[in-house]
Structure formats: C-alpha cells, structure tokens
Amino acid sequence: MRTLVVWCPDWPVVAAGVAAGEAAAVVHANRVVAASAAARAEGVARGLRRREAQGRCPGLTVLASDPLRAARAFEPVAAAVATLTPRVEIVRPGLLAFPTRGPSRYFGGDEALATRVIAVVDGALDAQGLASACRVGVADGPFAATLAARATLDPGVGGGAGAGGGASGGGAARTLVVAPGATPMFLAPLPVTALGSALDGGTDGSGLVSLLRRLGITTLGALAALPAADVLARFGPMGARAHRLARGEDERPPAVREVPPDLMVAAELDPPAERVDAAAFVAKTLADDLHERLTARGLACARVLVEAETEHGEGLSRLWRHEGALTSRALAERVRWQLEGWLTGPVGGSGWAGRPSGGITLLRLVPDEVTAARGRQLGFWGGATEAAERAARAVARLEGLLGPDAVRIPRPRGGRGPGEGVVLVPWSTAEPLPPHTPTPSAARFIDSPTESSTESSTESSTESSTESVTESVTESIKRAAGGVGAGVGGGLGCRGGWMAVPWPGRLPPPAPAVVHRDPPAAEVVDAAGRPVGVTGRGEVTAPPARVSIGGAAWIDVADWAGPWPADERWWDPPAHRRRARVQVVTASGVAHLLAREAGRWRVEATYD
Amino acid sequence: MGGRPPRPGRPGVDLTALRERTRPVTLAGEHALPVAPALGPLVPGGRLRRGTTVAVTAAPAVGGGPGRGRAAAGGGAGATGARGVTTLALALAGDAATAGSWVGVLGLPDLGVEAALAAGLAPDRLVVVDAPPAAWATAAAALVDALDVVLVGPPGRMRAADARRILTRARERGAVTVVVGAAGLGGQAADVALTVTGSTWYGIDGGHGHLRARRVEVVAGGRGAAALERRVALWLPGPDGQVALAIAEDTDRRHQQETAPGRLRQVG
Numbered sequence: 001m002r003t004l005v006v007w008c009p010d011w012p013v014v015a016a017g018v019a020a021g022e023a024a025a026v027v028h029a030n031r032v033v034a035a036s037a038a039a040r041a042e043g044v045a046r047g048l049r050r051r052e053a054q055g056r057c058p059g060l061t062v063l064a065s066d067p068l069r070a071a072r073a074f075e076p077v078a079a080a081v082a083t084l085t086p087r088v089e090i091v092r093p094g095l096l097a098f099p100t101r102g103p104s105r106y107f108g109g110d111e112a113l114a115t116r117v118i119a120v121v122d123g124a125l126d127a128q129g130l131a132s133a134c135r136v137g138v139a140d141g142p143f144a145a146t147l148a149a150r151a152t153l154d155p156g157v158g159g160g161a162g163a164g165g166g167a168s169g170g171g172a173a174r175t176l177v178v179a180p181g182a183t184p185m186f187l188a189p190l191p192v193t194a195l196g197s198a199l200d201g202g203t204d205g206s207g208l209v210s211l212l213r214r215l216g217i218t219t220l221g222a223l224a225a226l227p228a229a230d231v232l233a234r235f236g237p238m239g240a241r242a243h244r245l246a247r248g249e250d251e252r253p254p255a256v257r258e259v260p261p262d263l264m265v266a267a268e269l270d271p272p273a274e275r276v277d278a279a280a281f282v283a284k285t286l287a288d289d290l291h292e293r294l295t296a297r298g299l300a301c302a303r304v305l306v307e308a309e310t311e312h313g314e315g316l317s318r319l320w321r322h323e324g325a326l327t328s329r330a331l332a333e334r335v336r337w338q339l340e341g342w343l344t345g346p347v348g349g350s351g352w353a354g355r356p357s358g359g360i361t362l363l364r365l366v367p368d369e370v371t372a373a374r375g376r377q378l379g380f381w382g383g384a385t386e387a388a389e390r391a392a393r394a395v396a397r398l399e400g401l402l403g404p405d406a407v408r409i410p411r412p413r414g415g416r417g418p419g420e421g422v423v424l425v426p427w428s429t430a431e432p433l434p435p436h437t438p439t440p441s442a443a444r445f446i447d448s449p450t451e452s453s454t455e456s457s458t459e460s461s462t463e464s465s466t467e468s469v470t471e472s473v474t475e476s477i478k479r480a481a482g483g484v485g486a487g488v489g490g491g492l493g494c495r496g497g498w499m500a501v502p503w504p505g506r507l508p509p510p511a512p513a514v515v516h517r518d519p520p521a522a523e524v525v526d527a528a529g530r531p532v533g534v535t536g537r538g539e540v541t542a543p544p545a546r547v548s549i550g551g552a553a554w555i556d557v558a559d560w561a562g563p564w565p566a567d568e569r570w571w572d573p574p575a576h577r578r579r580a581r582v583q584v585v586t587a588s589g590v591a592h593l594l595a596r597e598a599g600r601w602r603v604e605a606t607y608d
Numbered sequence: 609m610g611g612r613p614p615r616p617g618r619p620g621v622d623l624t625a626l627r628e629r630t631r632p633v634t635l636a637g638e639h640a641l642p643v644a645p646a647l648g649p650l651v652p653g654g655r656l657r658r659g660t661t662v663a664v665t666a667a668p669a670v671g672g673g674p675g676r677g678r679a680a681a682g683g684g685a686g687a688t689g690a691r692g693v694t695t696l697a698l699a700l701a702g703d704a705a706t707a708g709s710w711v712g713v714l715g716l717p718d719l720g721v722e723a724a725l726a727a728g729l730a731p732d733r734l735v736v737v738d739a740p741p742a743a744w745a746t747a748a749a750a751l752v753d754a755l756d757v758v759l760v761g762p763p764g765r766m767r768a769a770d771a772r773r774i775l776t777r778a779r780e781r782g783a784v785t786v787v788v789g790a791a792g793l794g795g796q797a798a799d800v801a802l803t804v805t806g807s808t809w810y811g812i813d814g815g816h817g818h819l820r821a822r823r824v825e826v827v828a829g830g831r832g833a834a835a836l837e838r839r840v841a842l843w844l845p846g847p848d849g850q851v852a853l854a855i856a857e858d859t860d861r862r863h864q865q866e867t868a869p870g871r872l873r874q875v876g
C-alpha cells in the first residue's frame with residue numbers, strides 16, 4: 001500500500017521548544033534518547049550516558065524525557081495533516097503515516113502531495129513556535145516510506161538508490177519519493193540494522209538483526225534475495241516479517257481480518273471529564289476491556305482508533321498504531337497521550353481543530369486493524385502466571401479503591417542514603433523489569449560498549465530506544481558481571497538477582513528495616529550534657545552519650561559508630577545536601593541511624 | 609510393593625518417590641510455604657502453613673531504664689519496639705518469595721524496601737500498599753484474597769468483625785498473614801505468636817566499625833500445634849547478611865570475632 005510518512009527528526013527535543021541551532025538532548029534513565037542536530041554535530045549520540053554527552057558538548061541543554069509533552073506538541077501537526085486526508089495514523093509522536101492513494105490523485109501526484117504536506121506541517125509547527133524541518137518519504141508501505149524520509153537527512157543512504165533505483169528526489173531535499181515498484185531497489189543497499197526499530201520495538205528484533213549480521217547478511221537486499229520459505233523455517237515468524245519488509249512488501253500479509261463490529265468499547269463520562277487523569281482513568285478500564293475482548297477471540301490489535309465526544313458535540317478522533325501488538329497497558333498509555341494532546345493542547349484558534357471547548361463525555365476505542373494473536377505459552381499447571389494474574393487483579397482493585405498512587409512496587413534507583421537505593425513507584429507507571437536480568441539502573445554506572453545503540457539510524461521511538469539501551473546494557477552487565485558484581489566496598493548484597501552497584505560512601509549492609517518517611521528530630525549530647533555536633537572535617541565533637549528522639553526521655557547510648565559524611569549533588573545548589581550519618585545502639589538494644597544536617601539531628605532509619 | 613527390588617536388566621525406579629509425586633491427595637499440613645531453615649524451629653513443622661496467622665511482636669524492654677519513654681518516637685519504630693520485629697517478619701516471607709510467592713505489605717509506611725529485598729523478597733512480586741484507616745480492612749481483604757503472604761501493620765483501633773473477616777478470607781484462600789507490631793489484629797489470636805525478647809548488636813565499638821550482626825532471642829508460642837513454647841536464639845542477620853541459628857557457643861564466638869571492628873591487632 002503506497003504510503004506517505006511525515007517524520008519530524010528529533011521530535012522529543014523539538015517538542016521541548018529548543019531553538020534551531022541550540023545543542024540539546026533529551027535524557028531518559030540517564031541515557032540520551034534524542035539529541036538536536038547541533039548536539040549531534042558535537043558528537044552526542046543516542047545511548048550515551050548523560051555525563052558523557054555533557055563531556056562531549058559542554059554547552060548541552062539536558063531535558064528530561066516527557067512522552068506526554070511530545071504527544072501534546074505533535075497533536076496540532078497531526079490535526080494539520082488531517083485537513084488533507086482523513087486517515088492519518090500516528091506511529092509515535094514525531095512520526096505519522098497515511099495511505100496516499102486518494103489524496104495523491106486529488107492533489108496531483110505524490111510530489112505535489114508531499115510539497116503540500118510539508119507546507120501544512122511547517123505552518124502547524126510555526127504556529128506552536130517549534131523549530132523543526134519535517135521530512136517526507138513516499139514509498140510502497142510504511143516501512144520503506146519511513147526509511148525514505150530518513151534518507152533525506154542522510155544522503156549517503158538514499159543517494160545511490162535515488163540514482164540507480166529509479167527513485168526521484170521530489171522538490172527540495174526534504175522529500176524523497178520512491179517511484180511505484182522501485183521500493184525493493186531502494187531498500188536493497190540499506191543495512192539490515194534499519195529493520196531494528198520496525199520489529200516489535202527492538203525486543204526480539206535486535207536479536208534477529210544481530211544474528212543476520214553475524215551470518216553475513218548485512219543489507220536488506222541480501223536478506224530479500226533469500227527464499228521466503230527458508231527464511232521462515234530458519235528465523236520463525238519474526239524472520240518472515242523481516243523478509244517481507246526487506247522485499248518492500250507490506251508489513252503484514254494483505255489478508256487482514258475484518259474487525260467484528262462488537263469489538264468497539266465505549267464509555268460515557270458523567271460528569272464530563274475536563275482533566276486528563278479523570279479521562280485517563282476511564283481509558284485504562286476501556287483498554288483493559290478491549291484487550292479482554294480481543295484475547296477472548298484470539299486476536300491482537302495493531303492499530304486503534306481513539307474517539308472522543310465533548311459536551312458541546314465536538315467529535316475528536318485519532319488513529320494510533322504500534323509495531324507489534326498493543327498490550328492493554330501500552331494501549332492505555334497511548335490513549336492517555338492522546339487525551340493529553342486534546343485536553344491540554346493549545347486553545348483552538350490556530351485554524352486546526354485545537355482544544356475542545358468542553359469536557360469529554362464519551363470515549364470510544366475502536367480496534368482498526370486486528371491480527372491473529374501469536375500469544376504466549378502459559379505454564380502447564382497455571383503456576384506462576386496464574387498467581388501473577390491474580391495479583392494483578394487485586395492490584396487493579398486496590399487502585400480503584402485507594403487511588404493509583406497507593407499501590408507501589410520497588411524499583412532500583414541508586415543512592416547513598418537508607419531509602420535511596422530502592423524506591424517505590426506506583427504500579428501503573430512502573431516499567432517492567434527485564435526477566436532474569438539485573439535491573440537496568442544497575443547498569444548506569446557501567447560503561448557499556450556502545451554498538452547496537454549508535455549504529456541504528458538517527459531516531460527511534462522513545463520507548464523502543466530505551467528498550468534497546470536496556471538490552472545493550474543488560475548484555476554488557478552479563479559480560480561485566482564477574483568483574484563488577486563482587487568486591488564493591490559497601491555494596492548491597494541482595495539475593496534474587498539484584499546486583500551490587502558501586503555507590504562510594506553508601507551505607508554498609510545490613511539495610512535498616514524501617515526508613516522513616518518523616519524523620520523525627522533527635523537530640524544528641526555527650527557525657528557532660530553538651531550537644532554533639534559534626535565538624536567540617538567529618539568528626540564528631542564528642543562521643544555521643546545520650547539521645548532523645550522526638551522530644552521523648554533521654555536514653556543512654558550503649559555504642560556508636562561513624563560519622564560518615566555525605567556531600568551530595570554539590571554541583572546542583574537546589575538539590576545539594578550535606579549530611580553526616582551516625583549509627584547508635586541504645587541501652588535497650590535498639591539501633592538507629594542518625595543524620596546531622598544543617599546543625600540538626602534526625603532519625604533517618606531504625607534497624608528494626 | 610514399594611519395597612520390591614527392581615528387576616534385573618531394568619533401570620532402578622524408586623517407587624516410593626514416584627508414589628509421592630503422583631499421589632492425588634495432599635494433606636492440609638502439606639499446603640505450606642517454605643521458610644528459611646534457621647526459622648524452622650519457630651513455626652510448627654518448619655513450614656508456614658497456608659491460611660494461618662503469624663504475629664510478630666517485641667517484648668517490652670527490661671532494664672532499659674530511661675529508654676522506656678521512647679515508645680512515642682517515630683511511628684514504625686515506636687509501634688514495633690524496634691528490636692528486630694520488622695526484620696523477622698521480612699525473613700519469614702523471604703524464602704516463600706524466593707520460591708515464587710507474591711508478597712503484599714499493608715500499613716507499614718516506614719518499611720525499608722532495601723531491607724525487604726535483602727531478605728529475599730522479589731522486586732517483581734512485592735506489592736506495597738498504603739491505605740487510610742477507613743479502607744484498611746477492605747484493602748487487607750483484597751490482598752489476602754490474591755497474594756500468598758501478606759505483611760500487615762494494623763491500625764491501632766480495629767473492629768473485631770473486620771479482623772475476623774480478613775482472617776476467614778485468608779484461611780479460605782490459603783494466604784499467610786504476618787501481623788507486625790504490638791497492635792495486633794483486632795484482638796484475634798494468632799496461630800503462631802513470635803515475640804522478640806532481646807537483641808544485641810555486634811560490629812560497632814566506640815566510634816569504630818559499623819553495625820554488622822544482631823543476635824536476637826525469640827519466644828515462639830501460639831495455638832494448636834504451635835502451643836508448645838520454644839525459645840530460639842537467632843542471628844538476624846549474621847555477619848554474612850543471612851539469618852542463622854545461634855546455637856553453639858563456638859559459632860557465636862566466631863561471629864563475634866568476625867564482627868569485631870577492624871582495630872589494629874598485634875600480629876607478631
């Protein structure tokens with residue numbers, strides 16, 4: 001199916017409102033996920049650690065990753081393109097696609113259509129004050145069209161195909177139109193790594209890509225030359241899909257099943273939802289419901305239409321698609337992004353269908369493209385999977401009862417204090433831990449040999465890039481595990497696969513079992529009754545003899561140790577903390593961790 | 609027939625083991641979760657029987673002298689006596705969690721998550737819930753409904769009817785409820801009652817070293833099979849971070865030596 005793809009390079013950076021020549025990078029989990037052109041010129045690449053990126057480009061503006069911001073800023077762009085054609089699919093913020101058959105005929109050819117799209121998108125970006133030069137690619141199928149759009153940025157990739165493969169560079173260098181039927185020739189010289197982002201968000205995809213490269217199949221052309229049946233036999237369905245893409249055919253076989261009409265789910269909102277979280281809560285239950293209906297029929301949804309109606313009768317709708325099948329959580333996330341775009345976007349006045357004038361009264365999810373679910377094999381006796389599903393149900397129930405922030409699960413973060421190494425994050429926002437591997441954050445402190453992340457082309461979706469970063473990092477951990485895991489002084493020795501992370505000066509184990517959320521104040525005096533302090537050189541002024549916690553009676557100190565000074569984040573004045581910690585054991589055998597900060601003692605934790 | 613020797617020429621089949629594995633009926637006592645070997649003496653049968661309740665408390669400090677005013681200090685520490693109650697409760701759940709059970713925590717707002725993971729709780733099967741007192745009982749019922757082990761720190765005042773409802777649900781669903789702290793669960797008696805009576809820390813000495821090991825005395829009692837009182841001395845944790853029985857004098861001395869802070873010694 002002939003498809004036009006609009007690609008705004010480095011969208012996460014652009015959406016943050018970075019000016020054209022400014023060096024900026026968006027960072028997620030301490031890794032660069034997107035960088036501006038100026039930053040890339042200085043050597044900042046995707047997958048770099050934040051500190052390393054700042055080292056290469058000292059003037060770098062570092063921005064936190066915010067998918068909602070990106071989705072919100074992209075909504076006017078999608079609305080602008082929707083004035084040309086009704087079937088706009090957002091692949092992710094920064095990338096959208098639509099079939100060109102109708103619009104191309106109406107506007108007088110693919111080139112004319114592309115020129116018009118660029119004009120419209122530039123208008124939408126100017127209205128928001130965002131600096132981005134969008135790229136347009138037209139080819140047979142969304143995969144090839146995306147690569148064509150990318151090729152406009154990197155002449156080395158598309159140049160050969162443009163000359164020899166019959167593709168014609170239409171208009172300015174911002175457009176590349178691959179002639180009908182010339183898509184296989186356009187794809188042939190491209191490296192197989194181009195497949196990476198198109199295959200299931202990089203989970204199995206990157207494994208397949210690296211396998212192909214090791215087998216000596218380095219270009220898409222070489223892959224396409226193999227017999228389809230052999231590829232299927234050797235590499236499974238994922239390989240067959242990669243083969244289809246490499247041959248320039250559609251991603252899926254054309255026989256996509258018709259959607260049975262009753263799969264649509266809708267919910268009326270009363271009172272109308274004007275805030276995103278209210279609507280998103282409903283969206284989550286809708287997504288779960290839709291997912292349940294689909295699984296009941298053995299189907300998976302690759303593209304979903306999100307529709308909303310407001311109390312003033314305005315209708316809003318947008319298509320979202322996903323590489324691979326949408327899980328219920330991924331679906332809920334996309335609906336949330338879309339609602340964010342609608343409800344908090346710029347007030348309608350710029351000509352595009354801007355922010356609706358009233359609250360949302362009706363929300364509808366329509367599965368638009370369903371395929372047979374390949375599914376996953378459950379344990380023979382139910383087993384762990386059944387327990388996990390039961391737990392997930394209980395959590396959903398508790399979230400409904402107590403609010404989404406009341407149910408939390410631990411995720412590693414790293415730090416020196418008693419409650420900083422592992423933090424609790426709300427269940428609904430937590431990213432899953434990779435199975436049977438050390439946690440991703442454990443890897444932040446290990447230099448990973450950057451191979452997979454820098455080679456793939458300039459931008460990929462935020463989520464798939466973080467996944468691939470996690471992947472490469474996980475690999476590097478496996479390699480480095482012997483050297484790093486053991487022998488780190490004061491590391492946290494946990495069972496169950498959580499690995500020690502070097503935080504110099506962190507508290508030695510055992511970890512305190514009670515970490516006070518609201519640390520009570522304490523007073524510490526020496527044998528003569530004078531208050532005990534900690535000097536600038538990190539020594540106590542006198543051995544502590546008695547403590548009083550929270551204004552209670554004085555208790556004798558049986559023994560003590562420390563102090564351990566911690567001067568953290570001194571480079572960042574608002575977050576700077578300077579503390580000294582002392583362990584004391586009282587006469588009744590209770591051990592406390594006291595911290596002195598700004599001349600006051602507090603009980604940070606208790607070794608209960 | 610289990611005793612018949614295998615026929616010559618055929619690989620020996622242990623029929624007793626085979627019969628154990630294929631037996632269709634499991635007795636109530638076998639519906640149990642594993643606990644660490646060191647904690648075995650505390651619970652009847654050395655396993656946490658499903659559907660039962662374990663209460664973990666600390667005895668009031670004796671001879672603490674001026675220390676008794678401390679009960680008001682800092683929510684969690686004051687409520688549990690701060691002498692190893694939370695660590696013991698986490699240790700009870702540790703082996704079950706390692707074996708694949710889900711663990712829920714309710715009403716312990718000051719729980720040190722790092723300590724929980726060090727005790728063996730799995731990060732992807734640990735759910736920590738905060739509930740206001742009004743919704744506490746409902747949340748507890750929802751947790752025991754779905755999870756294998758639930759650690760609860762009940763609010764001070766609780767209706768006996770609510771507590772009974774939670775325990776009945778736990779018995780039906782086979783969840784082990786571990787009640788942490790002195791408040792108890794609405795006056796309901798626990799199947800196994802563990803009381804920490806003494807705790808001594810090792811590893812620090814007048815400004816040197818750091819906390820490394822703790823020796824606690826635990827008195828176990830309860831109802832039914834657990835009625836017989838047992839006293840156990842435990843390393844909670846030992847210098848290697850694991851829970852261990854502190855029985856023999858020499859291991860005690862060795863641990864104490866290991867935990868002595870690194871002062872200069874004359875070595876010849």
